[in-house]
Amino acid sequence: MPLxxxxxxxxxxxxxxxxxxxxxxxxxQQLSAILDYIRKLQELxxxxxxxxxxxxxxxxxxxxxxxxxxxGREALLENAPEVERGQFKIPPVFE
Amino acid sequence: MDLTDLTLKQAISTLHHGETSSRELTRAxxxxxxQLEPSLHAFLYLAADSAMSQADAADRELAALRRIxxxxxKLLLGVPLAIxxxxxVEGLPCTAGSKILEGFIPPFTATAVKRLxxxxxxxxxxxxxxxxxxxxxxxxxxxxxxxxPWDTSRVPGGSSGGSAAAVAARLIPAALGTDTxxxxxxxxxxxxxxxxxxxxxxxxxxxxxxxxxxxDCVGVxxxxxxxxxxxxxxxxxxxxxxxxxxxxxxxxxEFVVADGRPPLGGLRIGIPREYFVSGIQAEVEAGVxxxxxxxxxxxxxxxxxxxxHTEYALPVxxxxxxxxASANLARYDGIRYGPRIQAxxxxxxxxxxxxxxxxxxxxxRIMLGTYALSAGYYDAxxxxxxxxxxxxxxxFEQAFEQIDAIAAPVAPTTAFPIGAHGDDPLAxxxxxxFTLPANxxxxxGLAFPVGFDGTGxxxxxxxxxxxxxxxxxxxxxxxxxxxxxxxxxxxxI
Numbered sequence: 342m343p344l345x346x347x348x349x350x351x352x353x354x355x356x357x358x359x360x361x362x363x364x365x366x367x368x369x370q371q372l373s374a375i376l377d378y379i380r381k382l383q384e385l386x387x388x389x390x391x392x393x394x395x396x397x398x399x400x401x402x403x404x405x406x407x408x409x410x411x412x413g414r415e416a417l418l419e420n421a422p423e424v425e426r427g428q429f430k431i432p433p434v435f436e
Numbered sequence: 437m438d439l440t441d442l443t444l445k446q447a448i449s450t451l452h453h454g455e456t457s458s459r460e461l462t463r464a465x466x467x468x469x470x471q472l473e474p475s476l477h478a479f480l481y482l483a484a485d486s487a488m489s490q491a492d493a494a495d496r497e498l499a500a501l502r503r504i505x506x507x508x509x510k511l512l513l514g515v516p517l518a519i520x521x522x523x524x525v526e527g528l529p530c531t532a533g534s535k536i537l538e539g540f541i542p543p544f545t546a547t548a549v550k551r552l553x554x555x556x557x558x559x560x561x562x563x564x565x566x567x568x569x570x571x572x573x574x575x576x577x578x579x580x581x582x583x584x585p586w587d588t589s590r591v592p593g594g595s596s597g598g599s600a601a602a603v604a605a606r607l608i609p610a611a612l613g614t615d616t617x618x619x620x621x622x623x624x625x626x627x628x629x630x631x632x633x634x635x636x637x638x639x640x641x642x643x644x645x646x647x648x649x650x651x652d653c654v655g656v657x658x659x660x661x662x663x664x665x666x667x668x669x670x671x672x673x674x675x676x677x678x679x680x681x682x683x684x685x686x687x688x689x690e691f692v693v694a695d696g697r698p699p700l701g702g703l704r705i706g707i708p709r710e711y712f713v714s715g716i717q718a719e720v721e722a723g724v725x726x727x728x729x730x731x732x733x734x735x736x737x738x739x740x741x742x743x744x745h746t747e748y749a750l751p752v753x754x755x756x757x758x759x760x761a762s763a764n765l766a767r768y769d770g771i772r773y774g775p776r777i778q779a780x781x782x783x784x785x786x787x788x789x790x791x792x793x794x795x796x797x798x799x800x801r802i803m804l805g806t807y808a809l810s811a812g813y814y815d816a817x818x819x820x821x822x823x824x825x826x827x828x829x830x831x832f833e834q835a836f837e838q839i840d841a842i843a844a845p846v847a848p849t850t851a852f853p854i855g856a857h858g859d860d861p862l863a864x865x866x867x868x869x870f871t872l873p874a875n876x877x878x879x880x881g882l883a884f885p886v887g888f889d890g891t892g893x894x895x896x897x898x899x900x901x902x903x904x905x906x907x908x909x910x911x912x913x914x915x916x917x918x919x920x921x922x923x924x925x926x927x928x929i
Binding site: 344348349352353355356357358359360364367368371372374375376378379380381382383385387390391392393394395396397398399401402403404412416417419420421422423429431432434 | 817
C-alpha cells in the first residue's frame with residue numbers, strides 16, 4: 342500500500358521539511374518500499390508482550406536538585422546565526 | 437622503525453620508557469595523514485597545531501617524570517587519537533557529517549573524550565561519518581565519502597568509516613566511533629580492525645550528537661583487542677552528566693588466566709543458526725567458521741543455538757531508530773546553532789533551513805520516524821516495534837542462560853564498491869542485518885579480523901556477550917589474536 346502524495350506532504354509538514362516536487366516523488370516511492378518491508382512485524386502476535394523502551398536494568402539515578410554553574414550565556418550564544426542583546430533573534434511570531 | 441606501525445600498547449610503552457617522544461609520534465601520524473589523506477579522506481578536521489603543542493607539553497611532563505625516576509599515572513600521556521565527528525571536543529568544529537552543523541564550534545567536550553584527555557591523550561582530528569551516523573558506508577557524509585584503505589574503490593563501511601579507515605591505514609593508533617546499529621563493528625570488519633560496541637549505558641554519551649537515544653553507544657576502533665580494552669577501561673563508568681550511564685562496576689580485564697588451562701577453557705560459545713543464511717558471502721561464512729574452530733582449539737566449547745526473532749531486528753530498528761531520530765533532530769532549526777536560511781517567518785526558517793541543510797538519508801529517516809509516531813499509526817508501528825524488541829532481548833537472555841558468548845558474522849559481505857547501493861535505501865539497510873540485534877538488546881559486541889576474501893578484502897567476525905561482560909569479549913579476542921596475525925596485516929596503499 343504505497344503512501345499518497347498528500348501523506349508525504351503531511352509528514353514533511355509535521356517534520357518541518359521543505360521538499361521539492363522531485364524529492365516528494367522520490368521519498369514517496371522509497372518510504373513506501375521501506376514501510377512494505379517493515380509491515381513484516383504485523384505477522385507477530387504480541388498480545389501479552391510488554392514493550393521495551395530501554396534496556397537499562399537499573400533505574401536512572403536522580404541528581405540532587407541543586408543549582409550549579411552552566412556553560413554561560415556567552416558560550417551558548419556563540420554559535421547562533423543571529424543574536425541581539427544577549428538573546429537568540431528570530432522574526433516576529435505575533436503581530 | 438616506522439612509528440605509525442606501533443600498536444597503541446606499544447606506543448604507550450615507548451613513550452613511557454623515553455624511547456620515542458610524543459612530538460615524534462604525533463609528527464609521524466600527521467605526516468602519514470598528509471601522505472594518504474588525498475586517497476582516503478578519513479578526516480573532516482585536523483587539529484595539527486594544537487596536537488603538536490600538546491605533544492610538546494606531554495614530552496616535558498614525561499621528561500620531568502623520568503628525571504625523578506617515576507612513571508606517569510596518565511597512561512595515555514602523549515598518545516595521539518582521532519575522534520569521530522559526532523563527539524564534541526571543545527574548540528574544534530563538530531559537523532556530524534552534516535551541512536546543518538557547518539561552522540558549529542562546541543563550547544564543551546564529550547565525557548568520553550575528556551576522560552581520554554585527562555589520561556594524557558591528544559586529539560589529532562575529527563573523522564568522517566555518515567550524516568548524523570545514519571548509514572553503513574560513509575557515502576551519506578555531506579563532506580564526501582571515505583575510501584577503504586584495502587581497496588580505495590570500495591567503502592570503508594559506516595557510519596564510523598573515517599575512524600576505521602584511519603586506524604586500518606595506520607594514520608592513528610586508535611580512534612573513537614559510535615554504534616547505534618553496527619556503526620563501529622561493520623566498518624571495523626570492512627577495514628580489518630578491532631572494534632567495540634560496549635554495553636548500552638557503559639560509556640557516557642554526554643557530548644555525543646544524539647541519533648537513536650535508546651541505542652546509541654560510544655565505542656572504540658584500534659588494531660588489537662588489547663588496544664581497544666585500554667581505551668574502553670579509561671572511558672567506562674558512571675557519568676553524572678549522562679543519567680543513562682550504569683553504576684555497575686567495570687569488570688576487570690584479565691587477558692590470560694594463569695592456571696595452566698587452555699586460554700578459553702570453560703567458555704561456551706553459541707553459533708546462532710539464523711546468522712548463517714542464504715545471501716551471505718561464502719568467504720565470510722568460511723572465515724567465521726574457521727575462526728570458531730580456532731576458538732574451540734583454544735579451549736572453548738561450541739554449541740549451535742537459535743535466536744528465533746533475528747529476522748525482525750531490521751524492521752524493529754528501522755522504526756525505533758528513525759522515530760528517536762525524528763525527535764532528536766528536531767533541535768536543528770536554524771535558531772541556536774548552525775546555518776540559517778533567512779525567511780519572513782520563524783516557520784519558514786524551520787522549513788527552509790531543515791529542507792536545504794539535511795541530506796537525503798537524514799530526511800528519509802526523519803520522515804519515516806515522524807510517520808511511525810504520527811496519530812493513527814503509533815500503535816501499529818512504534819508500539820509493535822517496542823514489543824518485538826522485547827522478544828529480541830529475550831532471545832539473547834535465553835541464549836545466555838546456556839552459553840557465555842555468541843559468535844557470528846558482522847556483515848553479509850566484505851566491503852562493497854562505492855555507489856553499489858545507488859539510491860536504494862532498503863538495500864543499504866540490509867547491510868546492518870547482523871549488527872542491529874545487539875543494539876536492540878543492549879549487549880556488547882566486538883568485531884575483529886579473521887581473514888581475507890579472494891580479492892584481498894578483510895573478513896570480520898563479531899562476538900556478543902551478556903551486559904557488562906566486555907571482559908569476556910577481550911579475553912576471547914585477545915586469545916585469538918595471540919595465535920593469528922590478521923590484525924597485524926597492513927594495507928598496501
